[in-house]
Amino acid sequence: MATDSWAQAVDEQEAAAESIGSLQIKDKPEENVSFAAGTTANATDSSSGAAKTEAEEGGKSTDDDDKEDKAAQSLLNKLIRNNLVNTTNQVEVLQKDPNSPLYSVKSFEELRLKPQLLQGVYGLGFNRPSKIQETALPMMLAEPPQNLIAQSQSGTGKTAAFVLAMLSHVDPNNKYPQCLCVSPTYELALQTGKVIEQMGKHYPEVQLVYAIRGNKLQRGMKLQEQIVIGTPGTMLDWCGKFKFIDPKKVKVFVLDEADVMIATQGHQDQSIRIQRMLPKNCQMLLFSATFEESVWNFAQRIVPDPNIIKLKREEETLDTIKQYYVLCNCKEEKFQALCNIYGAITIAQAMIFCHTRKTAGWLAGELSREGHQVALLSGEMQVEQRAAVIERFRGGKEKVLVTTNVCARGIDVEQVSVVINFDLPVDKDGNPDNETYLHRIGRTGRFGKRGLAINMVDSKMSMNILNRIQEHFNKKIEKLDTDDLDEIEKIAS
Numbered sequence: 001m002a003t004d005s006w007a008q009a010v011d012e013q014e015a016a017a018e019s020i021g022s023l024q025i026k027d028k029p030e031e032n033v034s035f036a037a038g039t040t041a042n043a044t045d046s047s048s049g050a051a052k053t054e055a056e057e058g059g060k061s062t063d064d065d066d067k068e069d070k071a072a073q074s075l076l077n078k079l080i081r082n083n084l085v086n087t088t089n090q091v092e093v094l095q096k097d098p099n100s101p102l103y104s105v106k107s108f109e110e111l112r113l114k115p116q117l118l119q120g121v122y123g124l125g126f127n128r129p130s131k132i133q134e135t136a137l138p139m140m141l142a143e144p145p146q147n148l149i150a151q152s153q154s155g156t157g158k159t160a161a162f163v164l165a166m167l168s169h170v171d172p173n174n175k176y177p178q179c180l181c182v183s184p185t186y187e188l189a190l191q192t193g194k195v196i197e198q199m200g201k202h203y204p205e206v207q208l209v210y211a212i213r214g215n216k217l218q219r220g221m222k223l224q225e226q227i228v229i230g231t232p233g234t235m236l237d238w239c240g241k242f243k244f245i246d247p248k249k250v251k252v253f254v255l256d257e258a259d260v261m262i263a264t265q266g267h268q269d270q271s272i273r274i275q276r277m278l279p280k281n282c283q284m285l286l287f288s289a290t291f292e293e294s295v296w297n298f299a300q301r302i303v304p305d306p307n308i309i310k311l312k313r314e315e316e317t318l319d320t321i322k323q324y325y326v327l328c329n330c331k332e333e334k335f336q337a338l339c340n341i342y343g344a345i346t347i348a349q350a351m352i353f354c355h356t357r358k359t360a361g362w363l364a365g366e367l368s369r370e371g372h373q374v375a376l377l378s379g380e381m382q383v384e385q386r387a388a389v390i391e392r393f394r395g396g397k398e399k400v401l402v403t404t405n406v407c408a409r410g411i412d413v414e415q416v417s418v419v420i421n422f423d424l425p426v427d428k429d430g431n432p433d434n435e436t437y438l439h440r441i442g443r444t445g446r447f448g449k450r451g452l453a454i455n456m457v458d459s460k461m462s463m464n465i466l467n468r469i470q471e472h473f474n475k476k477i478e479k480l481d482t483d484d485l486d487e488i489e490k491i492a493s
């Protein structure tokens with residue numbers, strides 16, 4: 001019976017994953033056919049593949065999992081996030097012309113947007129520009145247009161900013177593409193397309209089309225939509241080989257997720273080739289969540305004479321986290337300790353990290369047998385399935401999320417107040433992975449919610465890892481005796 005319920009839970013998760021996968025990703029373009037025009041419906045027909053990069057589309061296989069991973073992480077974060085990531089950090093601005101005044105706005109009204117667009121912005125629930133938008137929007141909307149390279153962490157409002165810039169710059173009376181936006185994957189392009197559709201809801205004269213794999217157009221046709229969003233390979237073909245787009249008429253070129261883009265073979269060259277077809281006065285905008293040297297080199301090739309905006313990431317800290325460790329001898333004992341903790345304190349939602357998929361699967365099964373509602377994130381799941389699992393967890397359908405680090409890397413599930421390291425995070429060489437430890441349990445000072453972290457220690461080696469983590473952060477991790485109910489109760493107070 002217990003095993004049945006676990007099997008049933010997995011079935012349910014998978015079914016939910018499938019339905020959400022098709023709802024959220026595959027059918028996206030059809031949702032708003034009126035805005036997206038007939039061509040996007042074609043795009044849907046060919047969307048049976050899952051999260052594939054263009055390199056794969058062309059038959060080349062990307063050998064490095066990490067590359068796929070970046071795009072998947074970015075998509076997951078978009079799917080599960082429902083609001084802006086706030087930050088108290090100041091933006092750093094480097095202007096092309098340091099003598100020209102630097103404008104920044106505190107309200108959307110100050111931008112003198114078209115009323116239809118202002119309606120769209122408010123319709124999305126945006127009251128005021130985000131930190132990066134305050135400076136980026138006036139720059140992007142200035143006359144003559146200015147080029148921009150902007151870097152800030154995921155969720156700080158970059159997409160909304162360039163979508164607003166594109167919608168502001170198009171002339172709806174001209175029935176040809178005026179704004180091109182390239183994204184690293186099919187799914188990410190659809191997500192951005194969704195923002196364009198939402199923000200342009202009251203501006204139906206502006207039309208959007210998806211330049212994505214399989215969206216087959218008739219030879220010789222000319223696109224009438226003003227905005228084209230897609231992946232670099234297809235966009236390049238549409239501009240060059242098929243001439244569906246006249247690149248000389250393009251006013252705005254956006255390159256989104258540059259850091260993800262350069263991780264995929266071929267995308268860099270394709271993007272540069274598109275850029276070269278565009279007129280000299282075309283506005284070039286490039287966005288990235290990170291800014292390592294390779295991204296910077298690429299950015300400079302794509303965006304001549306740029307203004308540069310950078311927003312530092314909010315530091316995570318362990319200051320508001322109570323940290324404990326539990327001594328055990330084996331995984332069964334660790335599981336028992338976990339049960340004792342659950343028996344003593346009320347845990348609204350917890351995330352449990354395991355080192356391997358196998359342990360994660362085993363633990364999820366055991367917890368489920370104990371009657372817990374468990375979600376399992378496993379490496380073999382498609383990105384849509386992972387998104388569905390996280391979405392269900394976020395919605396409170398499951399109270400425990402068991403995962404390996406690889407699966408959950410880069411995912412922020414803010415509301416989780418209890419994090420359990422069933423296995424301590426270590427790097428490839430078996431040394432403590434302090435960065436991952438901080439990311440798993442740390443909080444940005446701003447949110448500052450109190451949290452609880454419990455580390456399971458099952459060997460001399462893991463005790464050594466724990467000690468080194470303690471030393472690194474200079475924060476004491478207290479011992480917890482999970483056989484003593486009173487003691488456990490105290491940690492929750």
Ligand SMILES: Nc1ncnc2c1ncn2[C@@H]1O[C@H](COP(=O)(O)OP(=O)(O)OP(=O)(O)O)[C@@H](O)[C@H]1O
Pocket residue numbers: 074077078081082083084085124125126127128129130133152153154155156157158159160161289
């Ligand atoms: N000014 C604003 N006020 C309130 N919410 C906003 C504002 N701008 C954007 N948002 C919302 O914040 C979330 C993150 O915004 P957005 O997707 O534009 O960020 P991003 O930096 O592009 O992130 P990513 O790099 O993951 O694409 C979205 O849910 C978006 O609707």
